[in-house]
Amino acid sequence: MTSQIPQPPDGPTRARAGADDRRDRSRPEPPPPLRVPVADSHCHLDIADGPDGSWLSAEDAIARAAAVGVPHIVQIGCDLPGARWAVEAADRYPALLAGVALHPNEVPVLAAAGELDAALAEIDRLAGASPRVRAIGETGLDHFRTSEEGWKVQEDGFRAHIELAKRHDKALVIHDRDAHADVLRVLAEEGSPDRVLMHCFSGDADMARECVRRGYYLSFAGTVTFKNAASLREALATVPLGRVLVETDAPYLTPSPYRGRPNASYLIPLTVRHMAEVKGVDEADLCTAIAAATNEVFGSW
Numbered sequence: 333m334t335s336q337i338p339q340p341p342d343g344p345t346r347a348r349a350g351a352d353d354r355r356d357r358s359r360p361e362p363p364p365p366l367r368v369p370v371a372d373s374h375c376h377l378d379i380a381d382g383p384d385g386s387w388l389s390a391e392d393a394i395a396r397a398a399a400v401g402v403p404h405i406v407q408i409g410c411d412l413p414g415a416r417w418a419v420e421a422a423d424r425y426p427a428l429l430a431g432v433a434l435h436p437n438e439v440p441v442l443a444a445a446g447e448l449d450a451a452l453a454e455i456d457r458l459a460g461a462s463p464r465v466r467a468i469g470e471t472g473l474d475h476f477r478t479s480e481e482g483w484k485v486q487e488d489g490f491r492a493h494i495e496l497a498k499r500h501d502k503a504l505v506i507h508d509r510d511a512h513a514d515v516l517r518v519l520a521e522e523g524s525p526d527r528v529l530m531h532c533f534s535g536d537a538d539m540a541r542e543c544v545r546r547g548y549y550l551s552f553a554g555t556v557t558f559k560n561a562a563s564l565r566e567a568l569a570t571v572p573l574g575r576v577l578v579e580t581d582a583p584y585l586t587p588s589p590y591r592g593r594p595n596a597s598y599l600i601p602l603t604v605r606h607m608a609e610v611k612g613v614d615e616a617d618l619c620t621a622i623a624a625a626t627n628e629v630f631g632s633w
């Protein structure tokens with residue numbers, strides 16, 4: 333096709349083989365469709381799935397998702413090329429909305445290169461570049477991948493993104509890895525924007541209650557289906573239905589029973605069904621509530 337949008341390379345799925353890695357890397361079969369459609373509230377269509385490729389084109393990812401009751405996807409750009417791609421893709425595909433930001437792990441790298449201020453100015457421009465941009469994110473703190481000497485500049489970057497979300501009246505999409513207390517502290521110090529979404533929520537029940545108390549929304553990813561995620565399921569159980577969203581964070585975090593295989597938005601029903609069990613509610617009721625919450629955060633498609 334003659335797209336202006338840089339397309340991830342199409343190609344057949346290749347299973348990795350070899351003595352050192354015999355994991356099955358093939359794409360899982362699509363699950364049965366959801367009866368009530370929901371959006372994938374956080375996805376990276378532009379990021380390859382691993383060293384062996386196995387990329388879906390945006391068209392293919394959107395079509396597969398729509399076929400199982402996931403007609404909408406929020407495409408999140410994490411660096412300048414990714415943010416530009418997200419805006420162009422959301423303008424082109426009605427199934428997509430965009431979020432733009434410099435990822436917390438990207439901020440210290442840009443700062444070290446002396447490029448942070450210019451990059452933030454470009455995110456500021458992109459935030460106003462299209463009505464399809466509905467979020468500033470993902471931003472926040474990552475104390476897992478960024479070492480301690482980068483935390484100060486990471487926090488400054490987070491504060492700058494909070495300011496952008498307020499000024500542009502966009503949802504703020506938070507990435508929080510091993511930094512729960514500091515994320516909540518910075519948000520309290522700056523004052524939260526009207527709509528805050530904790531993406532791939534990873535806190536415990538106490539943190540979930542604090543987020544709900546502050547009026548935040550919580551998005552759950554495939555991690556909630558993992559065997560060792562009892563405390564995350566406990567957290568989900570405390571969150572009122574109107575504050576719960578669902579996401580893939582694809583190509584990462586593939587839900588059970590396909591952990592380790594490539595993730596994409598068409599696997600959302602697996603996570604939703606697991607969440608419905610945790611909440612003890614009917615799948616369709618959960619989907620109706622998720623769709624309403626997603627609409628409150630990002631607006632309509």
Ligand SMILES: [Zn+2]
Pocket residue numbers: 470506507508531532
């Ligand atoms: Zn993230």
Ligand SMILES: [Zn+2]
Pocket residue numbers: 374375376408470581
């Ligand atoms: Zn992400």
